[in-house]
Amino acid sequence: xxxxxxxxxxxxxxxxxxxxxxxxxxxxxxxxxxxxxxxxxxxxxxxxxxxxxxxxxxxxxxxxxxxxxxxxxxxxxxxxxxxxxxxxxxxxxxxxxxxxxxxxxxxxxxxxxxxxxxxxxxxxxxxxxxxxxxxxxxxxxxxxxxxxxxxxxxxxxxxxxxxxxxxxxxxxxxxxxxxxxxxxxxxxxxxxxxxxxxxxxxxxxxxxxxxxxxxxxxxxxxxxxxxxxxxxxxxxxxxxxxxxxxxxxxxxxxxxxxxxxxxxxxxxxxxxxxxxxxxxxxxxxxxxxxxxxxxxxxxxxxxxxxxxxxxxxxxxxxxxxxxxxxxxxxxxxxxxxxxxxxxxxxxxxxxxxxxxxxxxxxxxxxxxxxxxxxxxxxxxxxxxxxxxxxxxxxxxxxxxxxxxxxxxxxxxxxxxxxxxxxxxxxxxxxxxxxxxxxxxxxxxxxxxxxxxxxxxxxxxxxxxxxxxxxxxxxxxxxxxxxxxxxxxxxxxxxxxxxxxxxxxxxxxxxxxxxxxxxxxxxxxxxxxxxxxxxxxxxxxxxxxxxxxxxxxxxxxxxxxxxxxxxxxxxxxxxxxxxxxxxxxxxxxxxxxxxxxxxxxxxxxxxxxxxxxxxxxxxxxxxxxxxxxxxxxxxxxxxxxxxxxxxxxxxxxxxxxxxxxxxxxxxxxxxxxxxxxxxxxxxxxxxxxxxxxxxxxxxxxxxxxxxxxxxxxxxxxxxxxxxxxxxxxxxxxxxxxxxxxxxxxxxxxxxxxxxxxxxxxxxxxxxxxxxxxxxxxxxxxxxxxxxxxxxxxxxxxxxxxxxxxxxxxxxxxxxxxxxxxxxxxxxxxxxxxxxxxxxxxxxxxxxxxxxxxxx
Numbered sequence: 001x002x003x004x005x006x007x008x009x010x011x012x013x014x015x016x017x018x019x020x021x022x023x024x025x026x027x028x029x030x031x032x033x034x035x036x037x038x039x040x041x042x043x044x045x046x047x048x049x050x051x052x053x054x055x056x057x058x059x060x061x062x063x064x065x066x067x068x069x070x071x072x073x074x075x076x077x078x079x080x081x082x083x084x085x086x087x088x089x090x091x092x093x094x095x096x097x098x099x100x101x102x103x104x105x106x107x108x109x110x111x112x113x114x115x116x117x118x119x120x121x122x123x124x125x126x127x128x129x130x131x132x133x134x135x136x137x138x139x140x141x142x143x144x145x146x147x148x149x150x151x152x153x154x155x156x157x158x159x160x161x162x163x164x165x166x167x168x169x170x171x172x173x174x175x176x177x178x179x180x181x182x183x184x185x186x187x188x189x190x191x192x193x194x195x196x197x198x199x200x201x202x203x204x205x206x207x208x209x210x211x212x213x214x215x216x217x218x219x220x221x222x223x224x225x226x227x228x229x230x231x232x233x234x235x236x237x238x239x240x241x242x243x244x245x246x247x248x249x250x251x252x253x254x255x256x257x258x259x260x261x262x263x264x265x266x267x268x269x270x271x272x273x274x275x276x277x278x279x280x281x282x283x284x285x286x287x288x289x290x291x292x293x294x295x296x297x298x299x300x301x302x303x304x305x306x307x308x309x310x311x312x313x314x315x316x317x318x319x320x321x322x323x324x325x326x327x328x329x330x331x332x333x334x335x336x337x338x339x340x341x342x343x344x345x346x347x348x349x350x351x352x353x354x355x356x357x358x359x360x361x362x363x364x365x366x367x368x369x370x371x372x373x374x375x376x377x378x379x380x381x382x383x384x385x386x387x388x389x390x391x392x393x394x395x396x397x398x399x400x401x402x403x404x405x406x407x408x409x410x411x412x413x414x415x416x417x418x419x420x421x422x423x424x425x426x427x428x429x430x431x432x433x434x435x436x437x438x439x440x441x442x443x444x445x446x447x448x449x450x451x452x453x454x455x456x457x458x459x460x461x462x463x464x465x466x467x468x469x470x471x472x473x474x475x476x477x478x479x480x481x482x483x484x485x486x487x488x489x490x491x492x493x494x495x496x497x498x499x500x501x502x503x504x505x506x507x508x509x510x511x512x513x514x515x516x517x518x519x520x521x522x523x524x525x526x527x528x529x530x531x532x533x534x535x536x537x538x539x540x541x542x543x544x545x546x547x548x549x550x551x552x553x554x555x556x557x558x559x560x561x562x563x564x565x566x567x568x569x570x571x572x573x574x575x576x577x578x579x580x581x582x583x584x585x586x587x588x589x590x591x592x593x594x595x596x597x598x599x600x601x602x603x604x605x606x607x608x609x610x611x612x613x614x615x616x617x618x619x620x621x622x623x624x625x626x627x628x629x630x631x632x633x634x635x636x637x638x639x640x641x642x643x644x645x646x647x648x649x650x651x652x653x654x655x656x657x658x659x660x661x662x663x664x665x666x667x668x669x670x671x672x673x674x675x676x677x678x679x680x681x682x683x684x685x686x687x688x689x690x691x692x693x694x695x696x697x698x699x700x701x702x703x704x705x706x707x708x709x710x711x712x713x714x715x716x717x718x719x720x721x722x723x724x725x726x727x728x729x730x731x732x733x734x735x736x737x738x739x740x741x742x743x744x745x746x747x748x749x750x751x752x753x754x755x756x757x758x759x760x761x762x763x764x765x766x767x768x769x770x771x772x773x774x775x776x777x778x779x780x781x782x783x784x785x786x787x788x789x790x791x792x793x794x795x796x797x798x799x800x801x802x803x804x805x806x807x808x809x810x811x812x813x814x815x816x817x818x819x820x821x822x823x824x825x826x827x828x829x830x831x832x833x834x835x836x837x838x839x840x841x842x843x844x845x846x847x848x849x850x851x852x853x854x
Contacts, residue, residue, distance in 0.1 A: 131233030687820025
């Protein structure tokens with residue numbers, strides 16, 4: 001095969017042949033280009049979910065095919081570059097490609113005879129199998145990792161099997177045809193006929209066997225017997241336009257022996273007269289509203305209720321509402337209990353803006369051995385709140401997380417158990433009361449006088465409207481400390497910050513790309529995001545209240561409630577279309593990013609679960625391999641190089657991989673700096689040769705320093721990566737420089753292009769001639785300077801390793817010039833490092849001298 005022949009060529013031992021290195025570097029560039037094409041295709045698919053585009057199934061098939069080809073090509077190039085080290089990526093890509101093909105061709109994601117599915121295995125891709133409410137619970141449990149009741153679901157396949165086994169549809173149509181009146185007698189007669197029909201129905205043996213097996217497993221997991229809730233979850237129930245709220249039966253605190261009779265009653269409730277009036281003729285169509293039923297462990301609730309992620313009263317779109325009472329939430333949900341009511345700010349969920357405490361004379365609890373009952377509330381508790389303020393805040397934060405995750409206002413049932421742990425029992429779309437629509441022209445006029453902090457700076461990665469307090473964040477911050485509902489402002493779009501995306505109302509970055517990894521995750525969760533603003537971190541202060549309009553790319557000072565209301569009222573009319581449903585299924589296999597930290601033990605090929613994972617893994621490994629390839633100048637011994645004449649005694653040889661030198665540089669020596677065409681190399685040399693940077697003064701050494709230098713000299717002979725001539729391997733966009741300056745060793749590896757996703761700088765420094773403490777102080781100085789230049793830095797003794805990536809080309813070149821100055825500036829500074837005060841003094845001197853040289 002052609003691929004095998006190419007691979008054999010690249011697997012040759014280190015042949016002293018420049019064409020070998022040029023070919024490897026070409027593969028590296030192809031990996032970068034392929035990675036960018038993959039990210040752009042993913043970004044294009046995600047943008048289609050905004051509702052601003054019309055597309056059909058043929059478009060989805062075409063893009064999926066193109067995306068699969070691009071990912072395969074990235075993997076092929078990586079394995080050529082990496083000597084077949086990551087062949088397992090091919091099997092991961094093939095598995096994902098098959099799943100995508102099944103989705104676009106309409107093949108079922110589960111077997112037609114799968115009658116029971118555990119909640120641990122449920123997600124939104126199988127909504128048609130488990131129903132809307134169960135699918136939402138699966139997402140909340142498995143994606144958001146919130147507590148939900150343990151249990152399983154009888155699927156819509158079980159429903160169809162039950163209906164066919166008992167031949168119920170012909171009888172239902174007969175009953176419907178026989179009772180056409182709307183008087184009380186006709187209605188009662190119709191409902192009695194439905195009850196009689198279903199009372200004689202039986203559970204099919206294969207369904208009964210599957211349910212019994214899962215009941216036994218549930219009791220084994222939870223160590224004992226307990227009450228069960230049997231809840232409806234029809235496919236089409238809880239849709240955005242018809243919620244069917246309260247239309248179908250549910251049963252609380254059943255015993256295992258009651259499950260089958262309760263299941264039949266839930267199915268029967270789907271055909272009751274009131275449901276027919278609410279749902280219309282579709283109720284009597286066999287393909288409509290197939291009923292799944294959840295079997296859940298009952299939670300012993302200390303308090304329970306319902307909350308709305310937007311106050312449904314319509315008075316405050318910047319607030320959410322919580323209603324609660326003691327015991328089970330039956331009375332609160334049904335509106336029969338005198339509950340406590342709390343209003344909480346959506347902009348700052350720690351602020352309870354209003355409360356009304358009801359007189360709670362009774363509470364609902366589980367009865368023995370089954371069912372529920374009402375008991376008196378202790379007299380001293382009747383006037384007390386059923387929730388602490390901390391619990392109200394916890395509920396508010398969860399409501400905002402769910403609102404953001406499902407990208408719409410939601411209605412949530414919940415409870416706190418005896419241990420004070422919060423459980424989400426149900427989550428459905430919240431239908432808000434209609435309001436007169438504000439015309440865009442009227443909104444523009446209303447906003448014209450509002451103070452603007454930033455206007456059309458950067459690029460919109462995900463559209464939307466949000467408001468809140470600014471919270472500046474970096475990748476080392478604890479994600480759990482990020483306040484839910486705050487506006488995240490950060491320098492970079494590092495994937496390590498993706499853990500805060502679910503908590504943020506919006507994200508604004510100084511650098512980054514709309515097709516970058518973090519932007520992809522923001523689109524996945526529907527979080528408004530503006531990237532590459534250049535100076536958001538300077539303009540937006542911690543704690544400042546702002547409104548982010550990521551529709552028009554404007555950031556306003558203060559909270560603009562009219563703009564928030566405009567955003568809440570916007571309705572996604574495409575959400576329930578078949579093509580959008582398929583697209584959401586596809587993106588689940590394409591865009592989630594699971595590999596976040598390249599230094600984690602879990603950052604391996606076998607853990608790539610999506611195309612996005614494969615693209616990120618391939619990009620990171622390609623950069624690592626290139627750095628390691630060029631780390632030692634021994635690899636390039638024997639290759640033809642050219643000496644570069646400089647105004648400083650550097651003794652640097654140059655190897656050109658292509659477009660790094662001008663065509664006139666034919667001699668064995670490079671006499672003019674102008675002959676260097678490599679863009680990153682030009683920037684580094686400019687800094688290295690800046691006036692006053694290169695000191696030639698003799699070092700002042702003590703006896704301890706001399707002993708240390710002799711010891712380090714003998715040790716350094718055995719450290720291959722720091723040996724050899726001073727060498728630069730360059731191309732038009734790339735530079736790898738290995739410098740040995742006395743006892744100091746520097747490595748710079750950098751790539752600069754117009755695509756910010758490709759740009760990076762790797763910097764490594766080690767060595768010195770003085771004692772350990774002085775060398776360490778210099779390492780701290782280098783770390784402080786590099787961090788000021790926005791590097792991510794790690795220090796161990798006198799070893800400094802720093803990385804910077806995903807900045808615009810102009811900024812990368814500015815930083816490279818500073819890195820060049822840094823190499824010269826710190827070359828002999830360990831001899832001057834006496835204390836931490838010396839570090840601060842030299843830090844100030846470096847940046848002061850830099851300003852003077854501008």
